[in-house]
Amino acid sequence: MTVERRRIRVRGTVQGVGFRPFLYRQAVDLGLTGWVGNEGGDVVLEVEGDRSALDALLRSLRERQPPLAAVESVDVATVAPAGSAGFRIAASTAGSDPDLRVSADVAPCDACLAELADPDDRRFRYPFINCTNCGPRYTIVRAVPYDRPATTMAGFRMCPACQKEYDDPADRRFHAQPNACPDCGPRLAWTGPGEEVTGSAALTAAVARLTHGGTIALKSVGGYHLACDATDAGAVAHLRNRKGRPDKPFAIMVRDLAAAEALCDLAPAARTALTSPRRPVVLIPRRPDALGAVAAEIAPGLHELGVMLPPSPLHALLGADLDRPLVMTSGNLSDEPVVGDDDEARELLGPLVDGVLSHDRPIHVRTDDSVVRAAPGGRLQVVRRARGWVPQPVRLPVPADRPVLAVGAQLKNTVALARGGSVILSQHLGDLQHWPTAAAFQQAVEHLTRLARVEPAAVAHDLHPDYRSTAWARESGLSLVGVQHHHAHVASCLVEHGRTGPVLGIAFDGLGLGPDGSLWGGEFLLADLTGFDRVASLARAVLPGGDAAVREPWRTALSWVHRGLGEETAAELGPALDPRWAAVLSLVRSGRQPETSSVGRLFDAVAALLGVRARISYEGQAAVELEALARTGDATTAYPMGMAGDLLDPAPALRAVLAARAAGVPVADIAAGFHVGLATSAGQLAIRLADAHGVDTVALTGGVFQNVLLTDLLARHLRRAGLEVLLHKSLPCNDGGISAGQAAVAAAVLQG
Amino acid sequence: LAHGAGGKASAALIDAVFLEAFRNEALEQLGDGALLPLPSGDQLAFATDSYVVRPHRFPGGSIGSLAVHGTVNDLAMCGARPSWLSAAFVIEEGFPVAELAALAADMAAAAAAAGVTVVTGDTKVVDTGAADGVFITTAGVGLVPAGRRLAADRVRPGDVVLVSGTLGDHGVAVLLARGDLDLEADVTSDTAPLAGLVEVLLAAAPGTRWLRDPTRGGVGTVCNELAAQAGVAVVLQESALPVRRPVGGACDLLGIDPLYVANEGKFVAVVPAEEAGAALTALRAHPLGADAAVIGRIAGEPERIVLLETSFGGSRIVDMLVGDPLPRIC
Ligand SMILES: [Fe+3]
Ligand SMILES: [Mg+2]
Ligand SMILES: [Zn+2]
Ligand SMILES: [Zn+2]
Incomplete structure (x- = not known):
């Protein structure tokens, strides 16, 4: 028997996940001596004993980690035996390692x-x-x-x-920092009209309110939820009214998988997502035979439901006691951060609800529910990255030699901090135009830098001068790295796959400023992390009224018809679109309006032309509803785009769409045919470009690729041609992923 | 181009080029006009502005009346009683004399109504293409009575923000007068001299802290300037902003926010809360102040930010735009 001593450093998400007790039990079982402790963000241990026992420990360290741990590296050094007796868990030291390794929040095991x-x-x-x-x-x-x-x-x-x-190192709660019980831990409190109770009576009161069609605010893990009975149409409509949210779908919570199964078609990927310890809201296709199982007002015009299993023990109790689907929507105003503070909840949410179910464990960092979409074929795509993911680091393809802060876009803002080999994203923050979001942005920057204990040396930002994130960057005094919006999208997709490029990036989204001052959004970029060439794009159309055209898709429809099919057709079509069509048409002709190559806006146009939606009440509504419609349609006729040089020209598709509508083809079929046509044309163009530029990988990115139908059609087309297709997984393809892309570009640029 | 919209870009241009070159105490105030001490204890207010508006005529006024009102109002915003104007004309070769005469008549009428005299001037004719018809530059002087001081540093949290009338009338009138939009709207420029109305305000609310005419860049921009200079928050109520229906309709169609549209006969005033009622009553009794309204309040936090509170309890940031507004919705 040879006695050896080894010093082992474990990096990764290893704190707050039961790593030290895991190692303690392993070491004790193997008869090893020494100690284990936290140092900075790492776990460090020294173990002494027989070589075969040491090897066994290392093996189990690599192979059987605690469920929440994510080990990135294990460094082992042999040191001189110290003749230690017994094994102990050492107190934490702050250490000097700058890495942030706090775990994300975890649903009850x-x-x-x-x-x-x-x-x-x-x-x-x-x-x-x-x-x-x-x-x-x-x-x-x-x-x-x-x-x-x-x-x-x-x-x-x-x-x-x-x-x-x-x-007790042998206990499941050894060093469980939030450990608590009814005798010593946090307590519930219910505040209803003329009613204040605590403890189990609070839960009883809340359940009673929900049972009788009431709406409550309840304090969840990262912020307040608004809840009501999802089967009660009156209650749901009432909540919509009070929240000023006419159409945007509400998430629902059900008690368990069986209850989810009763509402939705659960593919294996959806099951995995629903029961994952991250416990996100999962967007899942509804069961056609169960459409009446929740109120129609939950998700008007959509074929999917956002479903979540209980993210906390409190939610589990509510789910069990009520035994019916509950609306579980963020307690906030649209595009603002979820409310986390108890006083703010009473003040802001109190007037919207019949009572507030609160408790006395403060929320330090407000973190909304995450949202993932379970696409057919088992692909999962994170749409909103927040609770359960944050602050899990994402590995960078090129390390950040100097710490870089990336401040994201404007809507769906997130910030990111890159240092060393990885980048940490903040939780989804929202629309920076709202003051509470702008304040949360500032807090997120401070919190990330505090937890990571680094001072950023540079700040990466969008090129749009009026994004508040850009303005913040310019006033920060840090050295600036401007990253074009769609380059950041492509880079975020590269980060997901640990690539540096070159790659053909297809970035389809709403609007992002191009270096030429026009608004991009239908881009084919030959890109690597350090730069890009715009090798093709969608043709441009006028966006009459700017942001107003985004709110009113019929305007883009008129503009596209004017551009693609001419003045006369536009004038014929106008009166059916909106009474103000003539004025908007003159705006299109005025030459003083922004132009855009956005595919998101093209979706808007088609949705409006098909009578799906002329005006929206939440971002992306027209496109989302067009996709939902297309999924019910027959796509035997495709409506391809034209190809003029390196421009994808929607005119032929629009002409065909209008002709089909005039001929009485069902709109669902037309919607499906539009999807197929766009995927085919974009695919052909991409194959030609990939060939011309000698790349064999295509990255699909940008908010439009939340559209699963389009994504799958296009990806299949590209793969058939032998191209490798990179899709988003854990970083949102929408603007929530921009900060990660900016950080990766800045890291690569600053290294060069 | 970006420097024309009256936002952050033009502020940056002023800072970088002119403040740098001419640096002195009076200029550094960056008010609408300069205040120069006189031995009497009064102050001389001195302001200048150039007018390049297209078209030259629009419902409610012309480049001529505007050239008088703009400068007179700049003086009035310093608390001055305007007295004298100069006028300089840069005229493009071939500009019709009859039209010039009509503009001069507009100026004379506007000056008479504002109680000022045009006492000096200059005329230059330049080659075709070197000017757009006619450009007019006016300068004006007036007296600020001793003891009167209107300045951002007097603004305190709790103060009330008033506007003397509806927003955006001038900017929308000019836009529509260009005639390239198929839009019928009964919109008239509000161009008017404000010195009289300022006297009414100061009589009713002697504690008035600060005044500004929201010309280029609109109420949104001047509130941002105030927030920055005073280190306060300006909190506006969306539902309280007075906007005429046709102006609102046109803004909606054009996708612009009345908060950023130019006015030429309105002021934004900050008054102590206890004088707000009297100020509002007095303003509304005057023909130029009939639509005066309380639109918000001054708060301590968040510093240097303008917020717009909406009906659902949200608070949106009213930015200082960098240039012409570009869509930000993704
Ligand atoms: Fe985007
Ligand atoms: Mg002026
Ligand atoms: Zn547990
Ligand atoms: Zn206890």
């Missing part, structure tokens, strides 16, 4: 859920049950290292029973 439902357990129906494998993390962390005093649990003093679990 099965063991905790079992205890929650067990009348004999001391935490029976205790809404704040958690263990090292589950519970709040990012949302309660004030600073690193992740220890109880650095969380919003600092104010709760553990009772002897909890302390014993916390101190």
Whole structure:
């Protein structure tokens, strides 16, 4: 037997995920001595013993980690044996490592859920049950290292029973920082009209309100939710009225998979997403035979439902007690951050609801629910990256030698901090034009830099001068790296796949400023991380009224018809679109309006021409509804674009769409045919460009690719031609991913 | 081009080029006009402005009346009683004399109504293409009575923000007068001299802190200038902004925000809360102030930001635009 001692450093998401107790149990089982501790963001251990036992420890370290851990590297050094006796867990040291390794928030694990439902357990129906494998993390962390005093649990003093679990390396709650029980932990509080109760009575009161068609605000993991009975059309319509949100779909929460199954067609990927510890809202196709199972007002005009299983023990209790789908929508105003502060909740949400179910565990970082789409074929795509993902780092294809802050776009804003080999994205923040979002942006910048303990040396930003993120960057005093919007989109897709390019990026989205001062959004970019060439794009049309044209898709329809089919057709069509058609047409002709090559706007135009939607009440509504319609249609006739040099010209498609409509072809079929035509034409162009420029990889990015139908059609077309297709997975293809792309570009540029 | 919209870009141009070259105490105030101390204790207000508007005539006025009102109003915003004007003309070769005479008549009428005299001037004729018909530059002087001081540094949280009438009438009138839009709207420029109305305001609200005429860049831009200079938040109520229906309709169609559209006969005033009622009553009794309204308040936080509170409880940031507004919705 040879006694050796090794010093092991484990990097990755290893704090707050039960890593030290895991190693402790392994070491003790293998008869090893030494210690394990947190150092900076890493876990460091020294173990001494027989070589074969040491090897076994390393093996299990690599192969069987705690469920929430994400190990990035394990460094092993042999040191001189110290003759230690026993194995201990050392106290945390701040260390000097700049890495941020706080875990994301985790939905209740099965063991905790079992205890929650067990009348004999001391935490029976205790809404704040958690263990090292589950519970709040990012949302309660004030600073690193992740220890109880650095969380919003600092104010709760553990009772002897909890302390014993916390101190016992063999316990599931060993060093579970938010560990709590009914005797010592957070408590519920209900405030209704003339009613203030706490503890289990609060839950009872909330359940009673929901049962009787009421709407409540409830404090979730990262912020407040607004909830009502999703089967009660009156309650849902009432909530829409009070929130001033006429159409945008509401997410619903169901108690378990079986309840989800009753509403939606669950592909295996959807099941995995629903039950994942990240517990996002999952967009899933509805079951045609269960359309009546929730109120029609939940998701008007859409074929999918946003479904979530309970993200916290409190939600699990509500789900079990009510046993019906509940609307579970963010407690905020549209495009503003979710409300997390209790006073703000009473003030802002109180007037919207019949009562507030709160508790006394503060939320330090407001973090909205994440949203993923389960696409056919098992592909998952993150649409909104927040709770459950943040602050998990994403590996950079090119390391950031100097720390870079990336400030994102304007809508769906996120910020990102790149340092060393990875980048951390903030949670989804929202539309920076809203003051609360702008304030959250500032907090996110501060929080990320505090947790990572680095000062950014440069700031990457969009080229749009009126984005508030750009203005912030310019006033920051940091050295600036301007990144074109669609280059950032392509770069974010490269980051997902650990690539540096060159690649043919197809960036289809709403609007982003091009270096030529026009608004891009239908771009074919030959790009790597350091730069790009615009090798083709959609043809341009006037955007009459700028932002007003985005709110009123009929304007873009008129503009596209005018450009593609001529003055006369536009004048014929105008009166059917809107009474103000003549004035808008003159605006189109005036030569004083912005122009855009946006594919998102083309979707708007087609949606308006098909009578799907002339005016929108939430971003992307027309395009989303067109996709929903197309999924029900027959696509045997495609409506291809024209090709004029390196311009994709929608005119032939629009002409065919209008002719089909005049001939009485069902609009669903036309919508499907438009999708196929666009995918085919864009695919042909991309294949030609890839060949001409000698690349064999195509990246699909930009908000338009939230459209699963288009994405799948185009990807299939490209793959058939032997091209590799990069799709988004864990970074949103929409503007929520822009900050990651900016950070990657800046890292690459600054290295060059 | 970007320097024309009256936002951040033109502010940057002024800072970079002119403030740098001419730096002095009076200029650094960056008011609408300069205030120069006199031995009497009064102050001399001195302002100048050039007028290049197209078309030269629009419903409610012309480049001539505008050239008088603009400069007179700049003086009035300093708290001055305007007295004398100069007028300089850059005329493109071939510009019809009859039209010039008509513009001069407009100027004379406007000056008479404003109680000022045009006492000096200059005329230059330039080659065809070197000017767009006619450009007019006026300068004016007036007296600010001793003890009167209107300045951003007097603005305090809790103060009330008033506007003397509806927003955007001038800018929309001029836009429509260009005639290339198929849009029938009964919109008249508000161009008018404001010195009289300012006296009415100051009599009713002697504690008035600050005044500005929201010309190019509109109310949104001057509120941003105020927020920046005073280090305060300006919080506006969307529902309180007075906008005539045809102006609102045209703005809606054009996709522009009345907050950023030019006015030529309105001021934004900040008054102490306790004087707001009296100020509003007095303004509304005057023909030029009939649509006066309280549109917001001054707050301490967030510093240097203008917010617009909406009916659903949201608060949107009213930006200082960098140039011509570009769509920001993605
Ligand atoms: Fe985008
Ligand atoms: Mg002026
Ligand atoms: Zn657990
Ligand atoms: Zn306890």
